[in-house]
Amino acid sequence: MRTKVSRRLVIDASVARAAGGEDAAYPLPKQCRDFLKTTLAVGHHVVLTPAVSSEWRKHESGFAMQWRTMMVARKQSLYVNVPEDVELRDAIDGASATERDRRAMLKDAHLIEAAQATDHTVVSLDEQVRALFGAASARVGALKSVVWANPGREEEGCPRWLERGAPPQLHRRLGARRTANKQRSVGRAPRRSRLFELGSPCELTLVHLIEAQFLSGERRITAAGARGARRPAPPPARARRAARGA
Numbered sequence: 001m002r003t004k005v006s007r008r009l010v011i012d013a014s015v016a017r018a019a020g021g022e023d024a025a026y027p028l029p030k031q032c033r034d035f036l037k038t039t040l041a042v043g044h045h046v047v048l049t050p051a052v053s054s055e056w057r058k059h060e061s062g063f064a065m066q067w068r069t070m071m072v073a074r075k076q077s078l079y080v081n082v083p084e085d086v087e088l089r090d091a092i093d094g095a096s097a098t099e100r101d102r103r104a105m106l107k108d109a110h111l112i113e114a115a116q117a118t119d120h121t122v123v124s125l126d127e128q129v130r131a132l133f134g135a136a137s138a139r140v141g142a143l144k145s146v147v148w149a150n151p152g153r154e155e156e157g158c159p160r161w162l163e164r165g166a167p168p169q170l171h172r173r174l175g176a177r178r179t180a181n182k183q184r185s186v187g188r189a190p191r192r193s194r195l196f197e198l199g200s201p202c203e204l205t206l207v208h209l210i211e212a213q214f215l216s217g218e219r220r221i222t223a224a225g226a227r228g229a230r231r232p233a234p235p236p237a238r239a240r241r242a243a244r245g246a
Contacts (some may be wrong), residue, residue: 002043005165008078009039010047010114012124013055015151016064028125028152029061035123035151036067038159044166045078046071047118051110053079082110082117088142095136104129105136112146121147121166123158130174137175144175 019036020029039046046068048056056068071077089109096102108129111122124130130148137143147168151158161169170176 003165006043007166008045008118010122013059014125016060019064021063038162045076049082049114091140095139123149125152134174146174147172
């Protein structure tokens with residue numbers, strides 16, 4: 001059944017690589033295959049820029065290659081020449097916490113650029129770069145409205161989402177994921193200082209001091225109980241010698 005609303009989807013080569021055939025037995029190949037089949041059946045379009053097309057040709061499975069041919073035959077492939085967005089890439093560079101994060105995001109920046117030129121929707125299995133883009137959206141406004149779907153996560157319900165027209169739901173947006181992560185962190189108990197982590201020299205020393213004080217007090221109490229009433233302190237040695245000489 002074809003949907004009334006057709007979306008232009010930027011589908012990463014990770015989905016094309018993982019998509020299995022009709023005899024696929026494992027969950028991920030089946031999920032990616034079903035996602036592509038549903039995309040074709042309901043009438044969505046796949047966005048193919050030179051960078052996306054190049055990655056597809058390198059990594060696509062046999063099923064994905066046949067699917068792409070059918071998408072072309074049904075005029076559901078959209079070829080778009082999207083130039084690099086220098087401003088976007090500079091902003092991503094500035095928002096990167098580490099060099100590794102910077103390389104990971106810039107490697108997939110072409111997906112964001114293609115999404116911005118079409119319907120702001122990326123489909124990818126890469127949860128690591130999804131999280132990086134989500135965190136960077138705090139400083140890179142262009143990332144906030146980008147919808148990101150992962151057909152490899154069953155809980156996301158991607159086939160049903162496609163059937164409903166692949167709407168830009170708030171919880172799928174990169175900016176919303178950053179907000180959700182921030183909200184989850186609110187209300188947590190403050191982390192204990194590493195100075196007093198269990199087993200650390202500082203904590204062991206502190207425990208030993210408390211234990212020694214407790215045991216010392218316990219010995220004083222026990223000794224006092226055994227003697228009964230408290231006796232007066234014995235006289236000094238000089239006083240005892242003087243008493244014997246008297």
